[in-house]
Amino acid sequence: MRKILAITTMLVVLSIVLTAxxxxxxxxxxxxxTVVETVVVTVEVPGELVVTEPQGYGTILARVKxxxxxxxxxxxxxxxxxxxxASGKNIGFDIDLCRAVAAAVLGDPSSIEIxxxxxxxxxxxxxxxxxxxxxxxATWNSxxxxxxxxxxxxxxxxxxxxxxxxxxxxxTLQDMDGATVCVTTGTTTEKNLATAFADAGLAFExxxxxxxxxxxxxxxxxxxxxxxxxxxxxxxxxxxxxxxxDHKLLGxxxxxxxxxxxxxxxxxxxxxxxxxxxxxxxxAEEFGxxxxxxxxxxxxxxxxxxxxxxxxxxxxxxxxxxDADSLARAxxxxxxxxxxxxxxxxxxxxxxxxxxxxxxxxxDGGLLYSPPIK
Amino acid sequence: xxxxxxxxxGRKIPFWRDERAxxxxxxxxxxxxxxxxxxxxxxxxxxxxxxxxxxxxxxFLSEPAGFPISESSIPYxxxxxFGRAFLVGLINTLNVSVxxxxxxTILGFIVGLARLSSNWLVSRIALAFIELHRNIPLLVLxxxxxxxxxxxxxxxxxxxxxxxxxxxxxxxxYLSWPRLTETxxxxxIFVVAGxxxxxxxxxxxxxxxxxxxxxxxxxxASFGILVLIPLIGWFVAGGMPLWIDTPTLQGFxxxxxxxxxxxxxxxxxxxxxxxxxxxxxxxxxGIQAVQRGQIEAAKAIGLKNPQVLSxxxxxxxxxxxxxxxxxxxxxxxxxxxLALAIGYQxxxxxxxxxxxxxxxxxxxFLMVMATYLALSLLTSWVLNxxxxxxxxxxx
Numbered sequence: 001m002r003k004i005l006a007i008t009t010m011l012v013v014l015s016i017v018l019t020a021x022x023x024x025x026x027x028x029x030x031x032x033x034t035v036v037e038t039v040v041v042t043v044e045v046p047g048e049l050v051v052t053e054p055q056g057y058g059t060i061l062a063r064v065k066x067x068x069x070x071x072x073x074x075x076x077x078x079x080x081x082x083x084x085x086a087s088g089k090n091i092g093f094d095i096d097l098c099r100a101v102a103a104a105v106l107g108d109p110s111s112i113e114i115x116x117x118x119x120x121x122x123x124x125x126x127x128x129x130x131x132x133x134x135x136x137x138a139t140w141n142s143x144x145x146x147x148x149x150x151x152x153x154x155x156x157x158x159x160x161x162x163x164x165x166x167x168x169x170x171x172t173l174q175d176m177d178g179a180t181v182c183v184t185t186g187t188t189t190e191k192n193l194a195t196a197f198a199d200a201g202l203a204f205e206x207x208x209x210x211x212x213x214x215x216x217x218x219x220x221x222x223x224x225x226x227x228x229x230x231x232x233x234x235x236x237x238x239x240x241x242x243x244x245x246d247h248k249l250l251g252x253x254x255x256x257x258x259x260x261x262x263x264x265x266x267x268x269x270x271x272x273x274x275x276x277x278x279x280x281x282x283x284a285e286e287f288g289x290x291x292x293x294x295x296x297x298x299x300x301x302x303x304x305x306x307x308x309x310x311x312x313x314x315x316x317x318x319x320x321x322x323d324a325d326s327l328a329r330a331x332x333x334x335x336x337x338x339x340x341x342x343x344x345x346x347x348x349x350x351x352x353x354x355x356x357x358x359x360x361x362x363x364d365g366g367l368l369y370s371p372p373i374k
Numbered sequence: 375x376x377x378x379x380x381x382x383x384g385r386k387i388p389f390w391r392d393e394r395a396x397x398x399x400x401x402x403x404x405x406x407x408x409x410x411x412x413x414x415x416x417x418x419x420x421x422x423x424x425x426x427x428x429x430x431x432x433x434f435l436s437e438p439a440g441f442p443i444s445e446s447s448i449p450y451x452x453x454x455x456f457g458r459a460f461l462v463g464l465i466n467t468l469n470v471s472v473x474x475x476x477x478x479t480i481l482g483f484i485v486g487l488a489r490l491s492s493n494w495l496v497s498r499i500a501l502a503f504i505e506l507h508r509n510i511p512l513l514v515l516x517x518x519x520x521x522x523x524x525x526x527x528x529x530x531x532x533x534x535x536x537x538x539x540x541x542x543x544x545x546x547x548y549l550s551w552p553r554l555t556e557t558x559x560x561x562x563i564f565v566v567a568g569x570x571x572x573x574x575x576x577x578x579x580x581x582x583x584x585x586x587x588x589x590x591x592x593x594x595a596s597f598g599i600l601v602l603i604p605l606i607g608w609f610v611a612g613g614m615p616l617w618i619d620t621p622t623l624q625g626f627x628x629x630x631x632x633x634x635x636x637x638x639x640x641x642x643x644x645x646x647x648x649x650x651x652x653x654x655x656x657x658x659x660g661i662q663a664v665q666r667g668q669i670e671a672a673k674a675i676g677l678k679n680p681q682v683l684s685x686x687x688x689x690x691x692x693x694x695x696x697x698x699x700x701x702x703x704x705x706x707x708x709x710x711x712l713a714l715a716i717g718y719q720x721x722x723x724x725x726x727x728x729x730x731x732x733x734x735x736x737x738x739f740l741m742v743m744a745t746y747l748a749l750s751l752l753t754s755w756v757l758n759x760x761x762x763x764x765x766x767x768x769x
Contacts, residue, residue: 120730127735147733178625180545183442185714185723186730191440194452205627206442207637209717210726214521218717221525223544223636225626266425 060132060263060270061321064105072098073122073131074114077212079236080344080351081137082114090114092351093344094135096334097155097261097278101133103333104277104326120186120210123148129264133274137230139188140260149265153278155337157358157367158230159253160192163238166246168225173254177202182215182224184208189229192255216241230257232345235354273320280327282370283308284336286361291335294328307374315373327373337361337368423736432741434732435460441727443719445635456728463724464745470638470720471707471749474645478706479699481646482653489658500654507651513712515648520640520716527636530627541621541628544636548621551632561615564607572600637718641710649706656702660695661687689764696761703757704750711746721745 064070074094075082082092090112099109117125117136126134126149137158138144140151162181164170170179173196183190185208197204207224209215216237219227227234231249238244261278263271284290287305289297298311306312309331310324317324334340338361345354360366389395423430435457442452446462447469488500507515525544528534533543541548554562579592608615621631664687672686714723725742729735 120726123730123733124735127733143733178627180626185441185727190442190727191452191731194440194442198452204442205444207444207717208442208719208723208727210714210723214715214717217521218525221521221544222529223525 057267058269058321060129060267061105061273064132068106069111069113070098070102070105071113071115071130071132072101073117073125073134074098074136076114076116078137078233079239080232080354081236082135083351085350093156093340094137094261096340096343097281098133098135100281100330100334101274101277104280104330105273105322107323107329109330109333118186118210119184119212122186126262126264132263132270134262137233137259138262139230139257140262141188144262149262150271151260151262152271152275153282153370154258154260154367155278155281156232156259158232158257158259160189160228160255160257161231161234161253162226162228162250163219163234163247164226164250166248170226171250173197173200173202173252176204176226178204179225180205180207180223182207182209182219182227184212184215184229185210187229188255188257193228196254230259232354235352239352269320272316273322276316276320276373277327277330279370279373280308280330281334281337281340282361282368283373284331285338285368286363286370289331289336290339291332294332298328304372304374313374419736429734430736432737434734434737437732439728439731441731443724444637444717445719456732459724459728460721460741463719463721466718466724467707467710467720467722467749470641470645470710470713470718474642474649474706474710475703477642477646478649478653478702481650482702483657485650485654486657486661489654490661503647504651504654507648508655512644512648512709513715516640516644516712516716519644520637524636524640530623533623533628539620543628545627546633546635547639548628549632549634550618550620552616553619555613555615555617557611557613558615560611561604561607564610565604568600568603568607571603572596575599635718637713637716640716641713641718641720645706645709648709649702652702652705653699656695656698657691659698660691660693663694664690692764693761693766696757696764700754700757700761703753707749707753708746 072095074090074092076084076090078092080093082090082094085091095112095114098112098114102111103109115125115131117131117134122134122136122138123144125131127147134149137156139158140154145151162170162176170176176197181193181204183193183206190206190208193204193206207218209218215229216227218224220241227237229237231253234249238247238249241247261274263274287297287302287308289305289309294309297305298309300306300309303312307315309328310317310326311328314324315327317326323329335343341356341359343349344351345356347353356366358367360368362369420430436455438453439456439459440452441459443450443459443462445466447465448462450458450462485500485503488496489504491497491500527542527544530543530545533541533548535541538550540550573596576592576596579590579595582588583590583592619630619632621628621633623629668686668690669682672682677685710720711722713720714726719727722742725738729738732738
C-alpha cells in the first residue's frame with residue numbers, strides 16, 4: 001500500500017510540474033483521482049505546449065507595450081557607444097538609439113532594459129528574440145541580414161583599421177607581414193583581417209579572445225604587435241591603454257563597417273517603427289530640429305516638419321500603431337543625430353573627440369540621408 | 375496477510391497488490407513519462423526553430439570558415455572549411471587534455487605522497503598546495519597564470535635565453551627541436567620497432583619470472599632492446615637522420631623550432647595544478663584505505679620501504695583510487711573549455727566562433743556536446759576496463 005501511495009504522490013507531483021510548465025494557456029481537464037487518470041494527463045500535456053509566441057506582424061510592439069520596456073542588446077564596456085556613467089547608468093551613442101525607440105513607442109526614454117552582449121552572443125540573442133532591438137555597434141552585412149534578423153538604418157559608418165605602437169615602424173599593411181594580431185572572436189573584424197592579409201599575400205598570427213577587454217589587455221602587454229577593430233572602437237580603446245601616447249591608429253581602413261541597429265526577423269511592423277525613428281533622428285538634423293526646440297517646431301511653416309513632429313499629416317503612424325507625436329518624443333528625448341554624435345564624440349563630448357567624417361549629412365558631404373517622413 | 379499466504383489460501387491476488395504487476399507498471403509509467411518529455415522537447419524544439427527560421431542542417435560544415443585560429447597541429451588557414459576548423463579545435467582540446475592528464479597524474483601522485491610524508495615541512499607544503507588550488511576557482515587560476523604570469527614575460531626582443539637554445543618571451547616558449555631528414559624515416563621505423571620489442575620482452579620476461587620464480591632481468595633486458603635497436607637504425611639510415619631545428623628571430627617573432635604558446639602554457643599549467651590538487655587527495659584517500667596490517671606484514675617479511683609502497687600499498691590503493699580518478703580526468707577534459715577566456719582555441723572556443731560566423735547555434739552546440747560526451751565516455755571506458763583488471767580476483 002505504501003508503494004502505491006508513493007507512486008501516486010510521485011505522479012501527482014510530476015503532473016503538477018508538467019502542467020505548471022505548460023502555463024495558463026494549457027487547460028488541464030480532470031482532477032487526478034486515480035493513478036491511471038493521472039498518467040493520461042501527464043502524457044497529454046506535452047503535445048499541446050508551445051512555449052514561445054511566434055514573431056509575426058505586431059507581436060514585438062504588443063510585447064513591448066505589455067512589458068512597458070524595450071529590451072535592447074547593448075554593451076557596457078565601450079566608451080562612447082555603450083558604457084556606464086559615474087552613477088552606473090547605461091549611456092552612449094548606441095544606448096541613445098535605444099532610448100529614442102523607447103521614447104517613441106512608450107513615451108519614456110528611460111523605459112529600457114540593456115542586456116549586455118558579447119560580440120559572439122549578438123546573433124543568437126536576435127535570432128531567439130531575446131532582445132527587441134540590437135543596438136550594439138553591429139556591422140550590417142548580407143549574411144547577418146539573412147541569418148540574424150533585419151537590419152534597420154546605418155547610424156554610424158565605420159571602417160576597420162589597426163592600432164600599433166609608435167615605435168613599431170608599422171605604417172602600411174605590408175609592414176605587418178608575420179605580425180601577431182589581437183582580435184575579438186565572432187566579429188566581422190576577424191574575417192576581414194583574414195581576408196585582407198590573404199589578399200595581400202601576407203602571413204599573420206591571430207590571438208583571439210571572446211572578451212573585448214582581454215583583447216586589448218593582451219595587446220597592451222605586448223602579446224600582439226597590433227590589434228584590429230573598427231576605427232571608432234580603437235580610438236576609444238587607445239585612451240584606456242597604460243600609455244595612450246605610445247600608440248597610434250593607422251591611417252587606412254581594410255573594410256566597410258556600417259554599424260546598424262537590428263531587430264528580430266518576422267515582424268515588419270516593428271522593423272518599420274525602428275527604421276522610422278532612426279530616419280527621424282537624421283531628418284531632425286536636416287531640418288534643424290533639436291531636443292530643445294521640438295515644441296516650437298511643431299508650429300513651423302514647413303509642412304514636412306509639422307508632419308514629422310505629428311502636427312501635420314499622417315506619416316504612417318496609424319498603420320504602425322504608434323502615437324502621432326512619437327517621433328517628436330524621440331527627438332526631444334535624445335536630440336537629433338548631430339546632437340547625439342556631439343554628445344559623445346564632439347568637441348568637449350562625454351567620450352572622446354572623433355571627426356564626423358562619413359557620418360555627416362549627405363548635404364554636408366557625408367553618407368547620412370533619410371527618406372522623407374511623410 | 376502476506377502474498378504467499380494469499381496464494382496458499384487459494385484466493386486470487388488483486389493486481390494492485392501483486393508486486394510483479396506493480397513493478398512492471400512502475401517501469402512502464404516511468405518510461406512513458408520520460409519518452410513523453412523527450413518527445414515534447416524535440417517537438418517544441420523543431421517547431422520553434424521552424425518559426426524562427428533557424429536552419430538545423432549541417433551543410434555549412436563544408437563552407438569556408440574565414441576566421442583565423444591561433445594555433446593548430448594540422449595545417450589550417452581561414453580558407454579551409456568550418457569542419458576543418460572544428461577538427462583543429464578538437465585536436466587542441468586533446469593536446470591540452472592528454473598532456474594535462476599525464477602531468478596532473480604525476481604531480482598529483484607526488485603531492486599525495488608528500489601529503490602523507492612523516493616530514494612535517496613536506497607534508498605542510500603539500501597541504502598548502504592542495505588547499506590553495508582546491509579553493510580558488512579554475513577560471514581565476516587561469517587568468518592569474520595567463521595575465522599575471524605569462525603576459526609579464528619579457529618582449530620578443532628581450533627574450534630570456536636558456537641553453538639549448540631555448541627562448542622564452544611573452545609570445546611563448548621556443549625550443550630547439552629535432553626533425554627528421556630524408557633518411558629519417560628508416561630511423562623512425564627502427565625506433566618504433568625498438569619500442570614494440572622492448573614492451574614485448576618486458577611482458578614475456580616478467581610473466582616467466584612470475585611463473586617460475588627465476589630472476590629474468592626483465593628490466594635491463596628490455597631497456598637494452600629499447601636503446602640498441604634505434605642505435606642500429608641510426609647507422610643503417612646513414613648520414614644524419616635528424617637535424618636540429620633552432621628558433622631564430624625573424625621580423626616580429628622567432629621562427630622555427632618547437633613553439634608552445636603562452637595561451638597553451640597557461641592552460642596546461644592551470645589545468646594541471648588545479649586537477650593535481652584533487653588527484654592528490656584521491657591518492658591520499660586511497661593509500662589510507664590500505665589496512666595498516668598489510669604494511670606491517672610487508673615490513674615483517676623484510677621488504678624495504680620502496681618495495682612496501684610499490685608491491686603492497688599502491689596495488690591495493692589503486693582499487694580505491696581509480697574510480698574517483700576517472701572523474702578527475704573527465705573534469706580536466708571538460709574544464710579545458712574554459713580556455714576561451716584566455717584565447718586558447720580549443721573545441722568550445724572554435725564552436726562559439728562557428729556559431730557566430732555561420733549563424734548555426736543549435737547544430738554547433740549539438741556537435742560540441744556530442745564531442746565532449748564521446749571524449750568522456752571513451753576516457754571512462756578505457757579506465758573502467760583497467761579498473762576491472764586490478765580488482766581483487768576471487769578464487
